[in-house]
Structure formats: C-alpha cells, structure tokens
Amino acid sequence: MSHADHAEWLAWSLFAAGLLPAVLRAAAPILLAALGGLVSDLAGCINVALEGLMLVAAFFGVIVCAYAPHWFPQLAPACYPWIGCVAGLLAALLLAGLLAVFHLEWGADLIVAGIAINVLAAGLTVFLLGVLVGDKGSTASLASAPLPALHVPGLQGWPVLDVLANGENRRGHHVLVYAALLAAPLLWLLLRATRWGVWLRAAGENAQAAAAAGIPVKRMRYLALLMSGLLAGLGGIYLSMGYLTLFQADMTAGRGFLALAAVFLGARRLGGVLGAALLFGAAGVLATQLGGWRIPPQLIYMLPPLVTLAALAVAGWRRGRAGKRIVN
Numbered sequence: 001m002s003h004a005d006h007a008e009w010l011a012w013s014l015f016a017a018g019l020l021p022a023v024l025r026a027a028a029p030i031l032l033a034a035l036g037g038l039v040s041d042l043a044g045c046i047n048v049a050l051e052g053l054m055l056v057a058a059f060f061g062v063i064v065c066a067y068a069p070h071w072f073p074q075l076a077p078a079c080y081p082w083i084g085c086v087a088g089l090l091a092a093l094l095l096a097g098l099l100a101v102f103h104l105e106w107g108a109d110l111i112v113a114g115i116a117i118n119v120l121a122a123g124l125t126v127f128l129l130g131v132l133v134g135d136k137g138s139t140a141s142l143a144s145a146p147l148p149a150l151h152v153p154g155l156q157g158w159p160v161l162d163v164l165a166n167g168e169n170r171r172g173h174h175v176l177v178y179a180a181l182l183a184a185p186l187l188w189l190l191l192r193a194t195r196w197g198v199w200l201r202a203a204g205e206n207a208q209a210a211a212a213a214g215i216p217v218k219r220m221r222y223l224a225l226l227m228s229g230l231l232a233g234l235g236g237i238y239l240s241m242g243y244l245t246l247f248q249a250d251m252t253a254g255r256g257f258l259a260l261a262a263v264f265l266g267a268r269r270l271g272g273v274l275g276a277a278l279l280f281g282a283a284g285v286l287a288t289q290l291g292g293w294r295i296p297p298q299l300i301y302m303l304p305p306l307v308t309l310a311a312l313a314v315a316g317w318r319r320g321r322a323g324k325r326i327v328n
Contacts, residue, residue, distance in 0.1 A: 096229025
C-alpha cells in the first residue's frame with residue numbers, strides 16, 4: 001500500500017470511527033419517520049402527523065416499559081423493553097388509524113387532521129406525564145430500560161463496515177439503527193417487487209384509473225397510513241429507548257417535520273429520502289459539536305432548520321430549472 005493509499009484509508013477510518021456513527025444515530029429516527037411519510041405520500045395521502053405519531057410512541061414505550069415489571073413480574077427483565085416497544089407502536093398505529101378514519105371515512109382535510117393529531121399528541125403526553133409521573137417535564141423518576149444494541153461479528157478490519165458492525169464503543173449499534181438501515185431496501189422491494197406496492201403507487205398516481213382497474217384504493221390508503229404510523233412509531237421509540245432512556249415533553253423537537261421535509265427534498269424517491277435524512281442527521285451532529293465552542297446557543301439551534309430550508313430551496317430551484325428545460 002502506497003503512502004497515498006494509506007493516508008486515504010486512514011482518513012476513511014477516522015471519518016467512520018468519529019462522524020459516521022453519530023450521523024447514523026441522529027439520522028435513524030428521521031429516516032424511519034421519513035420512510036413512513038414516503039409510503040403514505042406515494043399512496044396519495046400526505047401525512048403531516050409524523051411528529052405526533054413519533055411523540056406518542058416515544059411516550060407509551062417508556063411508560064409501559066417502566067410499569068411492565070409490576071404488571072408482568074413473572075417475565076424476564078429483558079422482555080420489558082420489548083413490551084414497551086410494542087405498546088408504543090400500538091399507540092402510533094391507533095393515532096394513524098384515527099387519522100385514516102377522519103380522512104377516508106369522514107372526508108376531513110388531511111392537512112388539518114394531521115395538525116390536529118400533532119396538537120393532540122403534544123397535549124396528551126404532557127397531561128399523562130403529570131398524571132402518571134407527577135412531572136410534566138420528563139420521566140426521569142421512572143426506571144425505564146432501553147432496547148438493546150447489536151454486535152455483528154465478522155466485519156472487523158474494514159474501515160467503514162467495522163464501525164457499522166461494532167459501533168463507536170465496540171458494543172454495537174442500537175437495534176433500531178439497524179432497523180432504519182434495513183427498512184430502506186426492504187421498502188424498495190415492497191414497493192417495486194410486490195403486487196401490494198404496485199397497487200399502492202397506482203392509488204397515489206391516479207385513484208380513478210386504479211379503481212377502474214379493480215384496485216381497492218381506500219384499502220391501499222388505509223394500509224399506507226397505518227404503515228406510516230408504524231415506521232414513525234419506530235422512530236419515536238428510538239428517541240426514548242435508544243437515543244435517550246427516558247421521555248421528555250416535546251422530545252421529538254421537530255424531527256417529524258424534518259422527516260416530512262425529507263420526503264419533499266428527496267422528490268418522493270427512496271434514495272433521495274435516504275440522502276435527505278442523512279443530511280439532516282449530519283446537521284444535527286454538527287450543531288451538537290458546535291455546542292462546545294463559544295457560539296451563541298441561539299445560532300446553534302438554528303442550524304438544522306436553516307439546513308432544511310437551504311436544501312428545500314436548492315431542490316425547488318433544480319426542479320424549476322428542469323421544468324423550464326422541458327417547456328423549452
């Protein structure tokens with residue numbers, strides 16, 4: 001190996017060992033929610049309730065995990081985080097189903113209904129915090145266990161794969177980080193290689209033509225919104241049972257809206273959504289790193305939304321130029 005190759009390998013190793021794990025951790029909840037938003041958007045139902053779905057999943061995951069030893073004392077302690085995870089997913093699915101009923105059965109405007117779900121989730125979690133915990137700020141007084149980290153053997157020695165397998169502290173990455181990385185290719189297969197995926201995309205592209213061809217459009221949209229709730233719920237659970245080990249009021253901190261922005265920035269394409277989620281995760285990591293410098297915290301908090309606005313502006317400008325070329 002030449003000196004240049006060795007320097008390049010060392011640079012990749014330093015990048016992977018330092019920045020890459022942090023970006024993966026920060027991007028995982030955004031990516032999971034963004035994939036959920038992509039599914040519902042492809043079915044013709046834009047889901048602006050991703051923030052609320054993440055929030056209720058994060059809350060009920062921690063609460064049920066903390067109280068599970070009292071409800072199920074006969075189970076092993078390792079089971080309690082998974083019980084909390086299931087409870088959080090069920091809560092997100094319930095809200096997503098409520099959103100689907102409002103829109104598909106009662107004809108409510110999807111944007112208004114999604115905003116209502118977000119407001120409901122924010123108020124409900126704070127109210128239940130006060131009732132169940134006695135603290136409207138967080139569940140720090142409760143003992144809640146996180147979901148486990150996974151170690152993947154056999155990838156040692158490769159600069160990037162080694163870090164992906166072992167994590168920054170050689171103990172592996174959180175199980176939902178791997179779930180986020182696997183969800184993207186699995187979703188691609190689901191949308192491109194199955195009848196369900198073809199029907200779902202047809203329902204979003206031309207509902208009338210799809211219905212005339214015998215495709216159950218309403219059923220596809222129900223399934224898309226429920227799947228959106230499931231993926232957003234996984235993102236919320238990661239925040240409270242992986243990224244942290246407690247629930248804080250409004251702990252999603254706009255990640256659901258970042259996920260929605262990732263769908264638009266990615267032009268409703270899976271690769272674009274993945275890249276946008278990683279971009280937003282990197283912006284969050286950069287903001288955290290800048291926190292150690294003598295920079296006003298107000299400017300640091302502005303960094304992720306500024307990156308989002310800049311990315312959306314660039315994407316809109318590129319689409320505008322592409323449209324002008326087509327017209328000309």
